[in-house]
Every structure is written in structure tokens, then in C-alpha cells.
Amino acid sequence: MTRVKRGVVAHKKRERRLKATKGYRWGRSTKEKAAKEALTHAYTHMFRGRKERKRDFRALWNVKINAAIRPLGMNYNQFISALKKKSIKLDRKILAHMAEFEPKVFGKVVEAVK
Secondary structure, eight states, rough: OOOOHHHHHHHHHHHHHHHHHHTTTTTGOOOOHHHHHHHHHHHHHHHHHHHHOOOOOOHHHHHHHHHGGGHHHHHHHHHHHHHHHHHOOOOOHHHHHHHHHHHHHHHHHHHOOO
């Protein structure tokens, strides 16, 4: 059987890893072993961050809706409950955007719910 030389493949793999750690501090951007360890942790944090971002945005939308609805005589909980009873299917992202940038339209939605 012929011999397989893996030098090119292994070198490309190491280059790719070091390119991914560009900008990391200390030896983690230049030393292969430290770079591998740094990327292992980084990928874990990236995965968790993608899940957390969804939670963070939903919480932010809730705050924006609540802040806009209180001067109109309701609170967040009553408003969401009334939306469900009236079968108005607007998600929190859209409601928060309307509350922040389209207060007149948001006011009409609130009037429709009351």
C-alpha cells in the first residue's frame, strides 16, 4: 500500500485553528495547544450565547411593552391576557417595535383590546 503524507492537511488544519483565534490574548493566538483549548471554551460560550440572546430579547420586548402600556391604563399582564382573549395574534417583537416607534398604532391596538 502506498504511503499517505498528511503534512499538507495537518498544516491547513493548524492554520485554520490559529486563524480562528486571531485577536486572542497572550499565547492563545499563536500556540497551537493553547489555541485549541481557547477555541473549545469559545465554542461552548458561543452555543450558550445563542440561546441566551433569545431570552434577553424577549425580556427586553416585555419591558418595552410594559413601559408603553402603563400610561394607557393597563399593565403588561392584563394587556397580553386581553390580546389572547380577543385572538389578536401579534408577537412581542412586533408589539415592542410598535410601542417604541409607532405609538399611535400601538394606542389603537390597546383600544381594540379594552
